[in-house]
Amino acid sequence: MSEFHKLRTYLERRATFTExxxxxxxxxxxxxxxRAGEFFQRAGDAVTHGAFVTTGCLRKYIIDAKGKxxxxxxxxxxxxxxxxxxxAPGTLAQYSIDAVEDSNLLIFDTVSHQRAIxxxxxxxxxxxxxxxxxxxxxxxxxxxxxxxxxxxxxxxFLKQYPSIALRVPQFMLASYLGVSPETLSRIRKNRxxx
Amino acid sequence: MSEFHKLRTYLERRATFTExxxxxxxxxxxxxxxRAGEFFQRAGDAVTHGAFVTTGCLRKYIIDAKGKxxxxxxxxxxxxxxxxxxxAPGTLAQYSIDAVEDSNLLIFDTVSHQRAIxxxxxxxxxxxxxxxxxxxxxxxxxxxxxxxxxxxxxxxFLKQYPSIALRVPQFMLASYLGVSPETLSRIRKNRxxx
DNA sequence: CGTGGAGTTGAATACGATCAACACCGGTGG
DNA sequence: CCACCGGTGTTGATCGTATTCAACTCCACG
Numbered sequence: 001m002s003e004f005h006k007l008r009t010y011l012e013r014r015a016t017f018t019e020x021x022x023x024x025x026x027x028x029x030x031x032x033x034x035r036a037g038e039f040f041q042r043a044g045d046a047v048t049h050g051a052f053v054t055t056g057c058l059r060k061y062i063i064d065a066k067g068k069x070x071x072x073x074x075x076x077x078x079x080x081x082x083x084x085x086x087x088a089p090g091t092l093a094q095y096s097i098d099a100v101e102d103s104n105l106l107i108f109d110t111v112s113h114q115r116a117i118x119x120x121x122x123x124x125x126x127x128x129x130x131x132x133x134x135x136x137x138x139x140x141x142x143x144x145x146x147x148x149x150x151x152x153x154x155x156x157f158l159k160q161y162p163s164i165a166l167r168v169p170q171f172m173l174a175s176y177l178g179v180s181p182e183t184l185s186r187i188r189k190n191r192x193x194x
Numbered sequence: 195m196s197e198f199h200k201l202r203t204y205l206e207r208r209a210t211f212t213e214x215x216x217x218x219x220x221x222x223x224x225x226x227x228x229r230a231g232e233f234f235q236r237a238g239d240a241v242t243h244g245a246f247v248t249t250g251c252l253r254k255y256i257i258d259a260k261g262k263x264x265x266x267x268x269x270x271x272x273x274x275x276x277x278x279x280x281x282a283p284g285t286l287a288q289y290s291i292d293a294v295e296d297s298n299l300l301i302f303d304t305v306s307h308q309r310a311i312x313x314x315x316x317x318x319x320x321x322x323x324x325x326x327x328x329x330x331x332x333x334x335x336x337x338x339x340x341x342x343x344x345x346x347x348x349x350x351f352l353k354q355y356p357s358i359a360l361r362v363p364q365f366m367l368a369s370y371l372g373v374s375p376e377t378l379s380r381i382r383k384n385r386x387x388x
Numbered sequence: 389c390g391t392g393g394a395g396t397t398g399a400a401t402a403c404g405a406t407c408a409a410c411a412c413c414g415g416t417g418g
Numbered sequence: 419c420c421a422c423c424g425g426t427g428t429t430g431a432t433c434g435t436a437t438t439c440a441a442c443t444c445c446a447c448g
Contacts, residue, residue, distance in 0.1 A: 086326035132280035147258035
């Protein structure tokens with residue numbers, strides 16, 4: 001059994017698909033394995049593919065003017081990852097994406113994906129719902145970053161993504177939260193004495 | 195001519211619609227005027243409507259535990275504003291939305307809007323493209339907040355939304371950028387002596 | 389073993405927040 | 419017409435939080 005069944009399960013939870021539709025979708029997704037540390041995409045490359053993560057965990061990050069990494073997203077199993085939903089083919093990637101752990105992906109090229117959206121209403125609907133959820137989550141993250149202290153943001157992350165917090169190295173979590181590794185270490189120290 | 199023609203123009207730039215489709219859409223949108231300072235939505239209310247802004251400017255903000263406002267979005271003409279795309283009807287609003295200037299809106303109830311998406315493929319497609327753009331913009335804002343100093347964020351905002359920067363009071367801009375009004379004032383002072 | 393990356397801890401520093409006072413309008417009512 | 423008022427924005431002084439730099443420990447991995 002290919003990895004596709006995981007995506008299939010994911011999709012079935014979000015919309016109703018016929019067998020023909022799955023048959024159309026399956027060949028668009030190619031399995032790909034990444035070892036921890038391997039890149040899925042490097043900033044500056046032309047964007048050609050996105051991916052659905054079946055096992056493992058990836059991170060998506062940007063490198064600022066001073067050379068510092070800033071993680072904008074973790075993508076564990078059953079998440080999508082890529083430059084962005086619906087970037088024009090051929091645009092250059094702003095983000096780098098690599099594997100935090102050994103991971104398995106189903107990769108798709110952005111052009112085929114666009115066709116899937118146009119041909120399969122159920123897929124388009126599911127995709128739209130995903131985008132909406134994503135927008136809400138991103139808005140909350142923005143509001144959180146604006147209003148909460150580093151410690152509160154850490155608490156919030158633990159509550160919202162407890163599994164991710166345990167899996168990724170602490171310095172990456174710090175990068176995601178927008179604090180230095182030292183600060184996160186001190187936050188954890190303070191929390192533990194309670 | 196009603197305000198609907200502005201929305202019509204907006205939609206025509208993003209997808210192709212038949213006259214029947216416009217005829218279906220038009221009655222879903224009701225004009226509404228807001229004076230500066232008036233609320234479109236208050237945090238805690240049940241969410242029933244979203245809006246397309248035809249003239250003026252609104253702001254969407256959240257009030258944190260300490261009672262401070264944090265603006266997550268400005269919505270000038272030709273922007274959509276509301277609790278979030280596709281919130282379940284009846285959920286309670288987290289955000290307050292009010293008018294920065296005297297404004298004209300086309301409001302729609304979320305249930306009818308959902309039906310429009312389901313019935314009109316062109317509308318659904320346009321909506322999806324909008325969501326994608328929105329996601330990219332939000333991601334950039336997140337990356338920016340993580341990586342850039344207050345001054346850099348201000349520069350970035352000026353570059354990206356020059357018209358908004360001139361229209362809204364400075365203290366609201368500060369709230370959007372996540373800095374105190376005093377800090378923004380000092381940033382502007384430093385920039386001007388160059 | 390030994391090497392290097394991750395995490396912790398400490399000290400000095402920087403950036404932005406807060407508190408407070410004041411200047412500058414734009415509007416309102418005497 | 420002018421005097422007053424509240425809200426906006428500016429400036430200064432102080433404070434707090436997080437960053438930076440540096441040293442050190444602890445493992446995991448060769």
